[in-house]
Amino acid sequence: METLGELSAVAEGAEAAITIEALDRGEPALQAPPQTAREWVSAHHRRYAVAGASRLVRVAEACRESRHRILRDAVVSGRVSIGTAQVALSEMRLLKPHLNPEAVDSVWEGLMTLGECHDARTVRRLREELLARYGAEGSLDDSEERAARGVSLSSGKEIAPGLWEYLLRISRSGRAVLEAAIGPLSAPAPVDGEPDLRPHDQRRAEALIAVIGRAQAAGDRTWSSTKAQVFVTVSLEDLQRRAGSGRLLGGLTTGELATPETVRRWACDATIIPTVLGSRGEVVDLGRAERWxxxxxxxxxxxxxxxxxxxxxxxxxxxxxxxxxxxxxxxxxxxxxxxxxxxxxxxxxxxxxxxxxxxxxxxxxxxxxxxxxxxxxxxxxxxxxxxxxxxxxxxxxxxxx
Structure with missing residues (x-):
């Protein structure tokens, strides 16, 4: 299986190389009648469906550009699959306007290196990490601001007698707060030694309703309990310069990023526990909730x-x-x-x-x-x-x- 996998990768790289050469020579236009590049690939490769031929042509056309030398080397050698290369192209199209110009080649190399060992989904998840590390100043904050404009909650529709479905779209920072609020309440809760047999999603929905109920019960009174706790690690330099990013700890959001301005906003009025790191990653300060x-x-x-x-x-x-x-x-x-x-x-x-x-x-x-x-x-x-x-x-x- 390993040998076949290697052969498949080499063959896919060769297909990309042949397609690049055919486009350079203008082969599709020389056919009778003239063909598009996708039609040419489909005609000469019986296993390629229309979608597969289009994907190969898009990658091959990108590889012909001099600025995509790193991409071409990775694809033609078979180190990176056509599917992963297409995702990397899409990601770079989104990222490039927000990157420092001198970092573009480094980002390409990072995407290609990752693409050698991981699938397209992993490459796509790298977007925020790259933006935080190589983006222009404020670019990660800008992405959070744009995402916030898409936040929405539908009015709900009845999908079964007495059962309603809502669609929630939420930003990165909103998700962190939501998960911190409902995470502890959605854990299994055995009663008198009997296991909690509620499905995971049911526990989460009931936890959300419980949080809303507590807020309603508080009314206009000052809250008597602490807000949901969110653990964020951030370097002291990044916190002061509003650069880089914070990293969330605990629950489903562990490892996800928080923008510098989000961390600073949270630090105003929430039980945020800031773990400030020095230049060597050592803990400089573990904050106390009493600071708020x-x-x-x-x-x-x-x-x-x-x-x-x-x-x-x-x-x-x-x-x-x-x-x-x-x-x-x-x-x-x-x-x-x-x-x-x-x-x-x-x-x-x-x-x-x-x-x-x-x-x-x-x-x-x-x-x-x-x-x-x-x-x-x-x-x-x-x-x-x-x-x-x-x-x-x-x-x-x-x-x-």
Whole structure:
């Protein structure tokens, strides 16, 4: 079987080489009547169906381009299959606009090396890893922002008497939070020594309903229990530079990536346990949940802000997160003078667009959060902080840790 597998790979590489040569010589057009490249392959290779011929032609045409030398060598030698090469081409088409130009060859070599030992599905799963390692600054964050625009939940349809089906589309960060919330509740729960015979999917659905029930029971009260815990490992440099990525630990999302801005947003108001790694991978700091805003602080924010502080939004306080005006990762204190209520939607927007907010006081002692919604305003404000300059009205918001 191993010998036949090797022979099959060599034969497929030879088919690609012959197709490349035929295209170079213009063979399809010389036929009577003239043929397309796909028709030519189908006519000369009786085992190729239409779909297979089209796939071979697409790969062969790509291999003819000088910029695809690495791809051509891998395919013609039989090291990488036609199917895997096609997936690699699709992945590069998606990735290339977001990669550092000098990293393109390295990414090609990585895809081809992986393709030698793994199937097309594994190559496809490498996309986010490559984007985090070789992408231009902010490219992984941009991919999360684009994915967030596709988040949806259908209104449900009845598929059997009393049984409804919903379709949920969720982003990478949303999936991490969802799995952290329902994971512990969906574990098998034996009763009086009797095993839990519920199917896996049923346990997950009932866990989701239980989480929703707890949220409804809380009403407008401050939550009395901690939020779902998400473990994220991230290098100190990546956290400070908003580069690279964090890696999730625990549950079904173990090994998956979290964008830098997602980690920073989570660090505002969730029981995130940041495991900060040094340059050699050693644990520099294992954070404590006590660093985050306490229920008492949240109540005071509810009284002060009343609702989401983003201009024009009146989402109630109980729907909001407590956001660090000067981010925790940048040294911001976990204090209500450095905090503002933001609903989930605007909390995400503030982080991704890098908006800047500060606490302003009027002549009567009233306080309100003011937002500069210029993209990148937060970075300019942080630069002023680091240089010792700041708004006179915002001094109290910028205590450093």
């Amino acid at each position: 805003f306490t229920p008492a602080q949240i109540k005071r924010l509810w009284l002060r802000d009343r609702h989401c502080t983003y201009p024009g939004c009146d989402a109630p306080a109980s729907w909001c997160d407590a956001h660090h005006l000067v981010h925790w990762a940048d040294g911001g204190a976990t204090d209500i003078t450095n905090a503002a209520l933001l609903c989930q939607r605007h909390h995400t927007a503030v982080h991704t667009q890098r908006f800047h907010g500060w606490l302003d006081r009027d002549h009567h002692g009233g306080e309100q959060v003011v937002w500069d919604r210029t993209r990148g305003a937060y970075d300019h404000a942080l630069a002023r902080l680091d240089s010792g300059l700041d708004r006179a009205s915002g001094d109290d918001t910028h205590h450093r840790r």
